[in-house]
Amino acid sequence: MVPADGRKQNVRNKKWKDIEKDDKIKEIIERRNIEKSSLRMNLRLFSEKDIKKQIIFQLEKGIKNLEKQVEEHKEKIKNPEKFYSDWNEVSIEIRRGRIKHWKNEISNFENSIYEIRKEIRRKNEK
16 A cells, blocks of 8 residues: 555554454444445436336336335334344444445335326327
8 A cells, every 4th residue: 555655554563452443344344235235225316317218117116116116125124133243233323334335226116106106108299
């Protein structure tokens, strides 16, 4: 590893001495994982801008996939221990954050389903 001043550092021999820093790093990593899944959702919404180009069969398949994800997220909210073995060990803030994230995703999925159904109705009227 080379710092900004160009000197080489030996990072292999460095060890964490502060347990709190280690916990903070774990929390940051978990937050980033949540942000990555949010990014995936945003990319999905971006890709749904082309729903006008899709045929009805493709739109219906998309609805089924979204409905499946809604059910999976509802199950995560009902029984988080089933999906996260460390659920009871993480802080209450992380648990609340995960639940909030799942609820937001459910809302996004349901909005997408609504938009796709609206497009199907529009195509059927033609």
